[in-house]
Amino acid sequence: MGLDQQTELSRDEIDALLGRHETGVLSLARGDEPYAVPISYGYDADDRQLYLRLVSTPESEKRQFVRSDAPARLVVYEEGDGIYESVVAIGTLEEIPREELTVEHVEQYGDAKRPLFEIWGQAKSDLDVELYRLDPETLSGHRIFLDRDSVSQ
Template identity: 30%
Template sequence: MSTDEFVEDDDCVSDDRWSDVRMRSDAASAFLERKGWGCLTLADGGCAYSIPMSFGYDGDETVYFHLQTDERSEKMSYLDATERATLLVPEVEPPDWTSVVVRGPIEAVPDDEIDDAYVACAENAWFPACPWPDDRDPTDLEFYKLVADELTGRTSVVGQ
């Protein structure tokens, strides 16, 4: 699906300093609902760790991830240390591009929100066919959520 199917002139705010435009929050939200994967960045002090991730978006402010939770993994170490995570969701169809960034705290989903996480992931997450190699036993899966305290988007597409 092309970005010009959801971004119209009134969905964007022109910024004369840049060749691109800032997306309105409802257009950025619609983009997240369509995509289902992005790059999640975690941090421990001054060291960052980025991983491609499937996600479900509730259409409001919460992004859900279904993570393999092997306690020996580097990912879990960074997850435990991260106070504020960043999710970058890009789309590139040269010469056009769009990107949405979501920032906020990340934490395990409490039991009373598990159904919400399943619904969001079922509606728009993309999952790889096999998330672990044949020679390794599957690890436990657990839901995590990133609650947006910042959601921004930019695009090169202006109402075509």
């Protein structure tokens, strides 16, 4: 698969892509050990912040990685008609305790839609939902136009 052209997405294009989607891949690290998980999110284009709803058990691997001080990365992407676009947000996850939720927070988490199906290794009653905000230090996006001739070969 050859590349015909690659360009950076503008601020408006990044906001549009993040606004069109509701899921991405959250990557975390602890020391030199990586961890990645699909998540649901809501996006506030005015403040350029992402709101994540993470579901886990107290002893889960996810919970251990979320507690790390390493920066988090959220990747959102789409592909179609020979064009691939992606946005990468890099920053620190900040937990928002339920007692500190504001109306504005609730509105953002309302945009973090739940998947059409859910698969959990534990009973729902054993799962905790934690709410986080990712205020990206870096927010970048790229568009790649795929060379159709090399794709069809």
